[in-house]
Amino acid sequence: MPADRDLGAPAGPMGAASCEDEELEFKLVFGEEKEAPPLGAGGAGEELDSEDTPPCCRLALGEPPPYGAAPIGIPRPPPPRPGMHSPPPRPAPSPGTWESQPARSVRLGPGGSSGGAGGGRVLECPSIRITSISPTPDPPAALEDNPDPWGEGSPRDYPPPEGFGGYREAGGQGGGPFFSPSPGSSSLSSWSFFSDASDEAALYAACDEVESELNEAASRFGLGSPLPSPRASPRPWTPDDPWSLYGPSPGGRGPEDSWLLLSAPGPTPASPRPASPCGKRRYSSSGTPSSASPALSRRGSLGEEGPEPPPPPPLPLVRDPGSPGPFDYVGAPSAESIPQKTRRTSSEQAVALPRSEEPAPCNGKLPSGAEEAGAPPGGPRKEAAGMDYLAVPSPLAWSKARIGGHSPIFRTSALPPLDWPLPSQYEQLELRIEVQPRAHHRAHYETEGSRGAVKAAPGGHPVVKLLGYSEKPLTLQMFIGTADERNLRPHAFYQVHRITGKMVATASYEAVVSGTKVLEMTLLPENNMAANIDCAGILKLRNSDIELRKGETDIGRKNTRVRLVFRVHVPQGSGKVVSVQTASVPIECSQRSAQELPQVEAYSPSACSVRGGEELVLTGSNFLPDSKVVFIERGPDGKLQWEEEATVNRLQSNEVTLTLAVPEYSNKRVSRPVQVYFYVSNGRRKRSPTQSFKFLPVIFKEEPLPDASLRGFPSASGPPFGSDMDFSPPRPPYPSYPHEDPAYETPYLSEGFSYGTPPLYPQTGPPPSYRPGLRMFPETGGATVSEIIGRDLSGFPAPPGEEPPA
DNA sequence: AGACTGGAATTAGTC
DNA sequence: CGGACTAATTCCAGT
Numbered sequence: 001m002p003a004d005r006d007l008g009a010p011a012g013p014m015g016a017a018s019c020e021d022e023e024l025e026f027k028l029v030f031g032e033e034k035e036a037p038p039l040g041a042g043g044a045g046e047e048l049d050s051e052d053t054p055p056c057c058r059l060a061l062g063e064p065p066p067y068g069a070a071p072i073g074i075p076r077p078p079p080p081r082p083g084m085h086s087p088p089p090r091p092a093p094s095p096g097t098w099e100s101q102p103a104r105s106v107r108l109g110p111g112g113s114s115g116g117a118g119g120g121r122v123l124e125c126p127s128i129r130i131t132s133i134s135p136t137p138d139p140p141a142a143l144e145d146n147p148d149p150w151g152e153g154s155p156r157d158y159p160p161p162e163g164f165g166g167y168r169e170a171g172g173q174g175g176g177p178f179f180s181p182s183p184g185s186s187s188l189s190s191w192s193f194f195s196d197a198s199d200e201a202a203l204y205a206a207c208d209e210v211e212s213e214l215n216e217a218a219s220r221f222g223l224g225s226p227l228p229s230p231r232a233s234p235r236p237w238t239p240d241d242p243w244s245l246y247g248p249s250p251g252g253r254g255p256e257d258s259w260l261l262l263s264a265p266g267p268t269p270a271s272p273r274p275a276s277p278c279g280k281r282r283y284s285s286s287g288t289p290s291s292a293s294p295a296l297s298r299r300g301s302l303g304e305e306g307p308e309p310p311p312p313p314p315l316p317l318v319r320d321p322g323s324p325g326p327f328d329y330v331g332a333p334s335a336e337s338i339p340q341k342t343r344r345t346s347s348e349q350a351v352a353l354p355r356s357e358e359p360a361p362c363n364g365k366l367p368s369g370a371e372e373a374g375a376p377p378g379g380p381r382k383e384a385a386g387m388d389y390l391a392v393p394s395p396l397a398w399s400k401a402r403i404g405g406h407s408p409i410f411r412t413s414a415l416p417p418l419d420w421p422l423p424s425q426y427e428q429l430e431l432r433i434e435v436q437p438r439a440h441h442r443a444h445y446e447t448e449g450s451r452g453a454v455k456a457a458p459g460g461h462p463v464v465k466l467l468g469y470s471e472k473p474l475t476l477q478m479f480i481g482t483a484d485e486r487n488l489r490p491h492a493f494y495q496v497h498r499i500t501g502k503m504v505a506t507a508s509y510e511a512v513v514s515g516t517k518v519l520e521m522t523l524l525p526e527n528n529m530a531a532n533i534d535c536a537g538i539l540k541l542r543n544s545d546i547e548l549r550k551g552e553t554d555i556g557r558k559n560t561r562v563r564l565v566f567r568v569h570v571p572q573g574s575g576k577v578v579s580v581q582t583a584s585v586p587i588e589c590s591q592r593s594a595q596e597l598p599q600v601e602a603y604s605p606s607a608c609s610v611r612g613g614e615e616l617v618l619t620g621s622n623f624l625p626d627s628k629v630v631f632i633e634r635g636p637d638g639k640l641q642w643e644e645e646a647t648v649n650r651l652q653s654n655e656v657t658l659t660l661a662v663p664e665y666s667n668k669r670v671s672r673p674v675q676v677y678f679y680v681s682n683g684r685r686k687r688s689p690t691q692s693f694k695f696l697p698v699i700f701k702e703e704p705l706p707d708a709s710l711r712g713f714p715s716a717s718g719p720p721f722g723s724d725m726d727f728s729p730p731r732p733p734y735p736s737y738p739h740e741d742p743a744y745e746t747p748y749l750s751e752g753f754s755y756g757t758p759p760l761y762p763q764t765g766p767p768p769s770y771r772p773g774l775r776m777f778p779e780t781g782g783a784t785v786s787e788i789i790g791r792d793l794s795g796f797p798a799p800p801g802e803e804p805p806a
Numbered sequence: 807a808g809a810c811t812g813g814a815a816t817t818a819g820t821c
Numbered sequence: 822c823g824g825a826c827t828a829a830t831t832c833c834a835g836t
């Protein structure tokens with residue numbers, strides 16, 4: 001492979017020297033990681049204190065876009081990647097309203113951020129501001145003493161832009177062709193996301209105090225209309241269209257381009273294959289992406305970025321500075337412009353911040369704080385950590401809050417980041433996927449031609465509809481989200497790809513929000529606020545490129561399942577919007593998997609007596625004549641405790657149906673229901689994700705689980721994706737929330753479920769118990785208890801089919 | 807000519 | 822360190 005790719009010293013600006021530095025720093029980082037992860041964001045807090053106005057804000061406004069300009073040593077905020085969650089929403093001034101403080105809010109006050117809940121004042125500001133936030137209690141030291149491990153010189157602070165930033169093609173190429181896979185893709189800044197249709201000013205309004213400044217800055221950018229694709233149709237929300245604020249980046253280059261320069265040192269088209277990451281990651285179930293080895297410090301193609309930041313990455317620094325934000329390419333302050341201290345702080349902060357996906361939060365226990373208390377989303381969390389308000393919103397907390405009646409109402413000027421869980425329904429509003437996409441869609445690489453739009457199972461394309469609103473056209477946003485058991489968030493390895501062509505009837509625009517491509521379509525009243533998603537393809541980014549991205553903790557290997565995520569912000573007047581979101585069923589995007597991995601879409605029953613013997617029917621795909629169904633049970637430690645192969649009735653099985661006899665459980669004297677799992681195996685390494693099953697004590701036999709009857713079987717009620725089925729995103733296989741199901745009180749299960757379940761798909765509708773329906777893709781949430789524990793601990797999901805221990 | 811596809815050869819990562 | 826495998830990417834070719 002091209003030499004340039006090897007050491008991450010591509011032609012890019014980044015030099016070897018920088019690499020060295022990074023390496024050293026990297027070590028440091030790792031050390032910290034192990035022991036005191038959150039190193040303090042160092043003086044973040046103090047800085048804040050000392051600096052009333054977040055420096056970053058000021059800088060941001062007045063300085064030129066960082067990206068593309070100063071590759072090296074330009075600290076970049078950690079990319080807002082999956083896993084990097086934004087701070088929880090906080091109550092807005094208006095009752096019942098929440099404001100997202102996507103890394104944009106800075107808590108100022110005594111003791112810096114550590115000020116404690118309610119302590120310091122909170123400022124809202126553009127992503128950049130995030131840098132000044134420093135939850136860390138021991139701020140100063142970090143700044144002064146540490147020569148910037150994260151400091152200016154170190155690129156580490158600002159991980160390369162993600163999203164496209166990660167695109168290797170970008171690297172070094174002016175306007176890499178790959179960035180605009182779809183012709184006419186408009187390069188919108190992530191900020192546009194925040195803008196409200198009716199409030200341009202709001203666009204920058206994140207920071208109340210500096211709002212005016214921001215606006216001014218915005219005006220300077222000369223926001224032209226976005227560059228619509230050739231086929232672009234009128235954008236929704238026009239004339240208020242916030243998007244219109246962001247014109248194409250100068251030079252015709254989109255934000256992505258700039259990112260490319262910095263982030264994509266990767267192979268250029270000429271060098272098709274990027275060097276593999278210097279440090280290989282272990283993809284085994286045990287591996288944790290987050291535990292990047294020092295070796296990784298040496299970046300491959302993305303070398304200029306420098307070592308990855310410590311694990312708890314980046315929170316989306318607010319709108320993530322790391323990603324191209326509105327300011328980013330519109331002349332926003334560059335990272336460089338940010339005071340060193342600030343930058344460092346941010347990076348450190350990022351490091352310190354717990355990630356929702358990280359084990360910590362779900363370490364098997366619910367953090368006493370938010371989750372348990374059901375603290376309001378966004379509510380300040382334990383300050384002890386000093387980063388509470390920056391902490392990722394607890395899925396559970398959010399879930400509870402939502403269930404409890406908190407509304408997904410946001411200020412138009414502070415819309416929720418893409419990684420925020422949002423309900424699919426709010427009052428009369430509901431965003432629903434009327435027609436689900438197929439379970440498989442082979443994504444295309446940048447090196448390939450498009451593989452077309454995602455199709456629907458019944459034929460045609462997915463259809464999304466907004467119920468409860470039909471006043472005026474609205475923008476429907478769509479992005480590719482994750483499909484693992486963790487919070488729904490933008491998928492690091494896949495991006496939505498705008499499909500155009502004569503066969504595409506739906507006009508769409510491409511935008512980039514925090515490094516994530518977002519396809520925007522219009523929901524028209526005349527169409528009943530429904531959209532036929534025939535313009536969305538899926539682009540696969542090379543694992544090596546993304547994994548090298550600073551702050552990225554997810555691994556791409558075997559991480560090939562995605563979900564289409566749809567979101568819409570419904571104006572409520574008075575500068576408020578209700579943001580609802582829904583996600584599709586999981587979609588397997590690899591060629592291989594789609595062809596070989598068995599998939600279980602539904603099954604019935606979901607429980608039976610420990611004596612076994614009952615007939616269990618599975619429906620799904622890729623079942624083979626020699627497919628095996630194996631039941632397993634794992635202990636609290638994740639170790640396999642029991643394994644038994646079921647007897648498959650081959651006569652009543654076919655490629656999409658498996659009929660088998662439930663094996664007898666190992667211990668027929670159990671007094672409580674036993675949670676076990678099963679998977680379909682087409683051979684070693686060709687296993688379906690695990691499915692949940694329960695063995696009931698004999699005495700319980702007559703007392704099936706509350707919703708046992710609700711666990712319908714697709715075939716029984718019609719096609720898997722019949723219109724009358726529950727299309728809400730896949731939910732955990734659990735019949736109900738842990739707390740609602742006595743069966744889950746079993747000691748060894750409660751822990752896992754207590755934190756594992758809620759986070760699964762908090763963003764969509766009410767929990768299963770609230771919306772009984774067929775589980776179409778239980779496997780998605782079908783992680784076993786041990787899996788949940790293991791995955792959470794490891795920080796990343798175990799790929800389907802890998803879980804069952806050999 | 808270009809967008810889609812379906813397959814499959816190569817190359818890289820794991821065990 | 823090499824071999825067997827598996828997964829990821831890149832290539833090809835037909836529609």
